[in-house]
Amino acid sequence: MRMFKEGVDQASGMRRMTNKKPVRVIAIASGKGGVGKTNLSVNLGISFCKLGRKVALLDADMGLANVDILLGLHPKFNLTHVLSGEKTLDEIVLEGPEGLKVLPASSGVQHMAELGTMEQAGIINAFSEFEQDIDVLLVDTAAGIHGGVINFARACQEVLIVVCDEPTSLTDAYALIKLLNRDHGLSRFHIITNMVETLQHGKALYQKLCKVTDHYLDVALYFTGAVPFDTSLRKAVQKQQAVVELSPNSQAALAIKNLAKKINNWPVQRGAGGYLEFFVERLIESSQLGESTG
Ligand SMILES: Nc1ncnc2c1ncn2[C@@H]1O[C@H](COP(=O)(O)OP(=O)(O)OP(=O)(O)O)[C@@H](O)[C@H]1O
Numbered sequence: 425m426r427m428f429k430e431g432v433d434q435a436s437g438m439r440r441m442t443n444k445k446p447v448r449v450i451a452i453a454s455g456k457g458g459v460g461k462t463n464l465s466v467n468l469g470i471s472f473c474k475l476g477r478k479v480a481l482l483d484a485d486m487g488l489a490n491v492d493i494l495l496g497l498h499p500k501f502n503l504t505h506v507l508s509g510e511k512t513l514d515e516i517v518l519e520g521p522e523g524l525k526v527l528p529a530s531s532g533v534q535h536m537a538e539l540g541t542m543e544q545a546g547i548i549n550a551f552s553e554f555e556q557d558i559d560v561l562l563v564d565t566a567a568g569i570h571g572g573v574i575n576f577a578r579a580c581q582e583v584l585i586v587v588c589d590e591p592t593s594l595t596d597a598y599a600l601i602k603l604l605n606r607d608h609g610l611s612r613f614h615i616i617t618n619m620v621e622t623l624q625h626g627k628a629l630y631q632k633l634c635k636v637t638d639h640y641l642d643v644a645l646y647f648t649g650a651v652p653f654d655t656s657l658r659k660a661v662q663k664q665q666a667v668v669e670l671s672p673n674s675q676a677a678l679a680i681k682n683l684a685k686k687i688n689n690w691p692v693q694r695g696a697g698g699y700l701e702f703f704v705e706r707l708i709e710s711s712q713l714g715e716s717t718g
Pocket residue numbers: 454456457458459460461462463464485490565566567618619620651652653654655657658661676
């Protein structure tokens with residue numbers, strides 16, 4: 425990988441970011457794959473936009489660039505080009521529905537743990553120069569509980585865990601929560617149950633997870649809400665559109681819009697955690713811890 429622009433002043437980058445307004449940074453994770461993280465990220469992102477928020481969605485799934493596929497976008501450039509100094513973050517942003525700003529995934533993120541000092545400065549600089557005015561940064565993570573997912577999750581202020589009614593979804597969510605708690609001190613997690621039959625079913629699933637975490641861990645799980653299984657969502661995926669756009673009155677879309685309203689009312693944590701630079705600092709810190717979680 426080519427070195428980032430010469431003469432990057434990390435300190436001045438950090439100072440520039442410190443002057444910016446708080447940005448709520450939320451990771452969407454699950455442990456198990458295929459439970460609906462990307463669909464929820466995309467549809468929550470668009471729903472936040474509909475509520476008047478300025479939202480960016482970072483596709484942090486290194487292997488599969490899902491967000492752009494779900495939205496039928498065709499990125500020419502991605503984070504790799506930012507890290508190599510060819511492009512700025514602003515130059516790789518794609519415009520999604522309702523003005524959602526999509527930051528396409530890159531294989532560059534895969535190498536987070538191996539970044540040199542110049543490249544770390546490069547990321548800080550890239551985010552510090554990010555001109556887009558945003559209130560919310562959503563981070564759609566990959567499946568699994570490998571280093572990349574952990575790094576992103578622990579760098580965010582809030583972690584949303586998506587579970588569905590499958591034993592492996594619950595055990596993998598538990599494994600992720602345990603790792604984030606035990607090795608990284610995270611103790612608050614928001615739970616969304618997806619592909620459920622009813623709200624009661626969703627709540628019961630949440631309670632099942634709580635039962636295990638209450639028994640073995642010192643963590644707090646908050647029930648954000650449930651999204652029903654809905655063929656409208658599947659149809660939207662096939663059409664490469666967001667369900668909140670294609671079928672705004674479908675059960676899934678209504679549920680997701682409600683979740684967005686609820687999350688929108690979460691109090692923004694003030695202090696360092698409320699800013700983008702905190703995200704980047706933590707990301708780099710995590711990547712230095714690197715392999716221990718990999
Ligand atoms: N509420 C729902 N109702 C019906 N189908 C759903 C729902 N949520 C997700 N799905 C189905 O599950 C598939 C996987 O969803 P998605 O790609 O969002 O999962 P993911 O957790 O991001 O997967 P990965 O771990 O591979 O990144 C979707 O393509 C869709 O077919």
